[in-house]
Amino acid sequence: MVCRVLGTRHPFTADILVSLGHCHHQSGDLETALDHHHQALVIYWEVLGERHPSTLGSFEYAATILIRLNRRSEAYDLIAPYLKGDLPRQLKGLARELQRKPLRPGFRPPSSRSRRKGKKR
DSSP states (O other), rough: OOOHOOOOHHHHHHHHHHHHHOOOOTTOOHHHHHHHHHHHHHHHHHHOTTSHHHHHHHHHHHHHHHHTTTOOHHHHHHHHHHHHSOOOOHHHHHHHHHOOOOOOTTTOOGGGSSTTOOOOO
């Protein structure tokens, strides 16, 4: 209904696709969620531009789902153009996540409580 009234390239149509993506993400259907977020990303990019907060949010949603699907290289490729130069605030945490090396299986970081104050190691 919304597409018939507003068209397939309207920001509100993209907003609905984002909402559908969130619903599928919460239900565990990550592939469908990724598809909805990608469609929204394309609309936002074409209509609002690459630096608009809605566009950047869609990049973040899509990359986060790709990470959950163990497709880190695709997530990295998605935001790679933003890693050079001034990185938008919305993507800084995601960039840190993608650049971090994966931990070894069974690795547990040391607890900050295990160190005694005042003693050097």
